[in-house]
Amino acid sequence: MGILLLVGSWILLGIGTLFLWFLRNKKVTHLIGTVTVFLSSLFIFGGSLWVLIQGSPDEYYLPWNIPFGSIYLRIDFLSALFLLLLAVIGGLVALYSYGYFFEERTQRSLSRYWIFYFGLFGGISLVFTAYNGVFFLLAWEGMSITSFFLVLHEFTNKEVRKAGWIYLMATHGGTAFLLVLFGILGSDLEVWDFNMFQYPAMLATPIFLLACIGFGTKAGFMPFHVWLPEAHPAAPSPVSALMSGVMIKTGIYGLIRVISWLEGDIPLSWGILCIGLSSVTGVLGVLHALGKKDLKEILAYSSIENMGIIGMGLGIGLYGLSRSLGIGALLGFTAALFHVLHHGLLKSSLFLASGTVLHATHTRNIEELGGLWKKVPKTGTLFGLSSFGIAGLPPMSGFVGEFLLFLAVLSLSIQGKTIVDILIALIVLISLAVIGVGSVACFTRLFGVVFLGEPRKEKTVHLVEGWTWTIPLYLLGGMNLVLGIGSIGLAPLVFGAVVSTVPGIAYQTALDTVTILQQTLFPLGVLGLLFLSLTILFSRIWNWILKNRSVETSPTWDCGYTRPTSRMQYTASSFTYPILRVFRRVLHPAESFQWEGNLFPRAASYTTTLHDLILRILYRPLVRTITRIARRIHALQEGKNQVYILYIALTLILLMVIFLGEVP
Amino acid sequence: MAWILVILPLLFGSLSLILRNHRIVWVLLLFGGILHSVITLWVWIRPIEGNSLVFLDPLGMLILTVTSALFLMVVFYSIGYLKNHKERSSLTVGCLFLFLAAMSLVSVSADMGLLWVAVEATTLASAPLIYFHKNHQSLEAAWKYLLICSVGIALALMGNIFLSYAGGDSIEGLYIPDLLQNANRLDPRWLKVAFILFLVGYGTKMGLAPLHSWLPDAHSEAPSMVSALLSGSLLNCAFLGILRAFGILRLSGLEEWGGNILILFGVSSLIMAALFLIQQTDFKRMLAYSSVEHMGILALGIGVGGLAGTGALLHLINHSLAKSFMFLVAGNILVFYQTKNIDSVTGLIQKTPKTAFLWMAGFLAIAGSPPFGLFMSEWIILKGLIDSEQWVLIIVYLLALFIVFASIAKYIISMTFSDSSPTVEESKGSFRRNEPLWMWVPPFLLASVTLILGLYVPQALLSFLSAIFPGMGGI
Amino acid sequence: MSLLLALILSPLFLGIIVRTKAFFAGRKGQPLLQFYYDLVKLLRKGVVYSSSTTLVFRLSPWLALATVGTALFILPLPGYSGWISFPGDFFVLFSLLGVLRFSLVCSALDTGSSFEGMGASREMFISFLAEPALLLSFLVLAFGLEGYTLKEILSHPFSIGAGRTVALYFISVSLLIVLLAENSRIPFDDPNTHLELTMIHEVMVLDHSGPDLAGILYSSALKLWILGSLWVGISIPVRWGIFYIDVLVFLGSMGLLAVIIGIIESILARVRMIRVSHALSLATVLAGLALLWTIG
């Protein structure tokens, strides 16, 4: 049944594509696109919900005539969870796109957008359901390519083309690693169905390395993250929302799948590798997010940071498995999945809100923004709420994930007791603390600078807040709050997904973990409710106090300065400068300071810009070197016939000498 | 019977050389192309036994079919193309037919000597086609092509002689089935020399680096349908020569030795192509270098053998289809923009949507990304490498493929999506928007075939391919 | 119980500190209950809102009070369990303080004043450095005492084991540093300076007035009380097991803490912004040392 609904949604998408292909009317195109995605997302929602409620995986098998391939669809709890996320976000983003692309210039570009959106949507759902290596990889590549075209939507801009290229490179490179990975896993298999995969024992570590690189590229683990901060600003905001909300989660999904195939004892290296990678990812991600000035770039880096948190959850899980500390492991995986859901919801809503900002102001540079709340109050409210949530603060759902991760670390350290355990716990905890406070700083900065205070540059803001613009934001934010308070209600699904996927878990440990979850998540919910009700209570009290008092408004107190202007506000870069200054040895933010004027001060300017660390120290030099070598090599083909024939002669002689010549 | 495949185009060619009226010539071209492919089909249905000179074994059938199919597509394209070059029709068509005849001879010849003659004939038949445009560059390209390939072919002839001597008195002549049967009675010393000579000789024609130097020039200067044939069929024919020799070598127990040389050539071609594709300024040269890369992949796959060998044969089909269709599309772009310079081609997608679509699809195809066939075959080859645990080769292979992908992607994106500056229309008086059928139907057909091969690889085909070389490993 | 104590006595705590400082300065100083008078006075006033502020600004006092109120439900009397107690509850406590920070910083940025922006930035900076130390030291405690909840941790800190007690000293020092930093006391910040350029916490609330200001001040007093009681619970581990005696002991030690803070404030000078990072990294290093001690 679940599969049937999914297939139904794909058929729907196919029909929609046909329509779009032949239609020429703009309005109808737009409408059909939106409606199709919305309906098919409903189908997918129903399908995954069916599986979750019915409580048993749903599958469908059909032989397929390509090497190692078979059409093997399977929805287990894990897939169902991710599919739910996809359905919710995909549908809402489609709704948002209706408003966002309403003034799109040509019908052709509209239909292009929608067709590729269908492709991406269907591709992701396929990735979550495909249960055969070849099938999975085809879906994977389809997803990547369609998203590449979506990134290129505003292709007339040179930056966009560059970003698209980088994105294509990243995703293709990642896929190469996956090819090798599946090739190894599927060696001496007729058909690469997932349930047949097993590990050659001596290759375990390389296999996980391959998986980490291949899937980590999509998930945005450092140092394979470079495409995110390029592609997200370049893509239209709904696309970034879908990509950052769901698509990068496919990397996490893949990693969990790879974990689910192993039987027997897991090498310790896996957990340590994963933890190391993802803690670096998280910390560096949040630091970059603190340093950047581009609205969507900041959001992209915050995605990277959250991927780091998720990765740490997985890492703790793996480590716990290999140390046979079951409870910690289960808590880690559960934390990771919780965080996946949370981040999907909130990051997509943030990207959508940033889309509204872009649409209103046509700039992504937050130093030029400010005071937008008064212009777009609903969006402002939701952006504030989402920032609050994504900073991982209670009672939003972001906190649940981090809290569970913290619990996992705690139980790991308390039950493990060896020095390595403590060190692991230390690493995770420190990076968790840095990420937590860092993201609070980052998002107070973002929200405060963009929406609060006064506009820093007078821009022509044409206000757009139709219902299609705000409804998705409300729903996403609201869902997040509900998940945060009612996490106990979601826990069974997430935990079920974890238990059904992770191998080698004793029944007793599962039970203990369940009790721990109950002990913690319920009070969390209570506290959340308490917090909300207290807030409301105080607001009531205040209204009552201020009922018969003088409430005046006057300009901001600026210590007696008579003519405060909006340019006197604290800038975004100086807001986080002190923090970055601590890490300047690592990050090397480029500073430029102009100061004309001798005795008497005149116009002076000071700017700091932060370039991506990895890009600077790793990729740029690499590309430069290869290009230099290539230029050298080009000299071999200077157009002289004689030289060419000389090559032939030399090749002949060399071959004869190497492969024949033995001294008589 | 098999002779018909050779004689028929020969006949048509001489006819079209004699009667110089371009209309008649076009009719001849269409008729001949269709007839040839029909006969090829018929040969599939009713297999025929060969004689001492010509025969049709699976390998030959493979090459023959690919050639014939491509020729058919090219026929449709060229009729449209020659509308703008009426005066050169008869010569071009004649040479096309002779070229076809030579290539068919290559694929049906059962005697190494005859094979050699045929390969040389392809050179002679295609040289005038490269000189189609009759300007400095095309002349230079033709001259280089002629000289380099003749040198190579001379070496291949030496190979023949050595092979015959390796046979000694035991084997009479160069009849391939004989050689295969008595392969173990060949004198290995002479056989080795013979193989090296074959490899260098036919390898020059096939465009294995560092013997590839003629290839970019010829492909970039020839009219696009000719480039399509050169890259799609001629290279295969040259490869057939190597394959024949390697087949004999395998049976005489020198597989390892010969395989290593092939792998060497494959790796060098991959690396060279990847490096030359960086900072390329001419999109037809870009395609040519990608051909070099794919030839490298073929050599690598065959050299490694096993599953990779089968993959290589599949890759041969896919590459021919994809590359020829890419060249046809490049021809369209050349017609529109009157330039081969990548930077001065802008905004394809706005001006010529169909061509842009095909160009993008073709990029995905030749860069080996799904859902096109090359992904499948490249992947099978990779699987073969993994099975034989050649980790270094795997790294080189993937790295080279990645660099190729990166550079081609860069050019294609900038050509397809860059903002079309109006100056292009103004400056190029010959700029046209409408895309007639002949321009996009043949490439579209080819593209769809590659697409199908990417999503559905018939088991029959796979087993056919893996049966070509005994012990080549199936799936 | 602890809830009521906190609600009632937190302003008094501030009063004690001020009195101590006055004593050391040789003045008579303000009455102990001065802060109650201030709060009442402020509550009676009207409010002035900046014209550039929005809902966020109004929200800040409510959020602040709500956060601290929620935190008080978790906070136990040392040796006894809080109203709500569950594994990892101290993490929730710290995150609630993060919520407080979030709302204050946002309200500061909402006014668009350069000074408040600067204050917000510095607040962020300090907490950025203080948080790891806090979490780390509690990891050490949890690991050493094998306790998941505040109750288990605070009940018998010295049951950590004879060899490890040194770790407790390290931790209490680092916690004290964190306490001073988080509540922006000297040497990190001077609560009663009047030069905006040097202020951190106070400058953020420049634009709050009347009841709003009262709410903010009260909540920060409560924050100080919360962290203080945590410190007391760890550093002064006198438990009689009889509830009322323990309460008295707790109150006494809180007073002691107030005096200590007062002494520190009157003998130390305020350090430069750059040096803040050094002091706080010292706190983290101390926590790390404590960890080593507990492992080895």
Added chain:
Amino acid sequence: MDDILLNLVVVIILLSNIRLLNTSRIPVMIVSVAIQGWVIGSLPLVLHWERFQLTLVFITLITVTIKGVILPRLLNRSMQQAGVIREEEPFVGPTSSLLIGLFLLSLSFWITSTLRSSLPEGLSFIPVLALFTVFNGLFLIVSRKKAITQVIGYLTLENGVYAFGAALAVDHPFLVELGVLLDVWVGVFIMGIAIYHINREFDHIDTDKLSTLKH
């Protein structure tokens, strides 16, 4: 009598090669190629005269006429058309060419060392000679500029190949030989045309000017 003849052949082939190497006058080159053609064309007869067959004579006649008569005439004609009689400043001068030639000779000795042992007594020098001629032709093509000299080099190459054929594969269907003749003939014919065109297009036949297509 027999070995005298053989030695004579050897000497002539060697000498012609050396002459080709160290002259820069094209007529001389053509002449020496012609002589080489005569000798190598008559190789089959010389080597296998004991089993005297008509076919052998037939082949010999054809070869000699083509290699020794027709091709030199063609070359002469295109030389007249191009109006060049000297190879000015080649990439490698005559003396150094000679040295390289010696090196190539020794190289071909070394490479064929394994093969010669398996040859009947009389033929053992042939591979060396033939390979040397082949290398020599390659070297001429590489080291000279004029298109016509390159054609001469190509001819030399073909001579070497033919020498192999004549020596080793004589008791073999004539396919190969016919192939040689056909291809050499057509090849040179086409090249003649090509040279003619180059001449007309660039009004010179310095092939090193033909290097506009690169990278």
